[in-house]
Amino acid sequence: MIFTNFKEIDKAGRIVISKDIRRHLNINPGDILQINADEHSITIQKAEEKCVFCNATEQLTEFKGKYICAGCLARLKH
Ligand SMILES: [Zn+2]
Secondary structure (H helix, E strand, C coil), X not given: CCCCCCCCCCCCCCCCCCHHHHHHCCCCCCCCEEEEECCXXXXXXXXXXXXXXXXXXXXXXXXXXXXXXXXXXXXXXC
C-alpha cells in the first residue's frame, strides 16, 4: 500500500504526518524518526533499534537510550 499526501510546511519547518500513515507504520507520539535528505528528496523512516557501533538489530542491550549488540559489548569488555 502506498500513501501519498500533499502537505504545506509551516513557518517553523513542520509538517504533519497523516493519521493514516502513522497508523500504517505504527508511529506513536514519542517515537524517533530518522530524516534523510539528498539533493532532490527527503525521506522519513521510523528509527530502528540497532547497535550504535555496527548497526546489528539482534541481541541488543539498551543503555541510556542507545543500543549495543552482544558482539560489540563483549569486545568492549576486553
Ligand atoms: Zn554491534
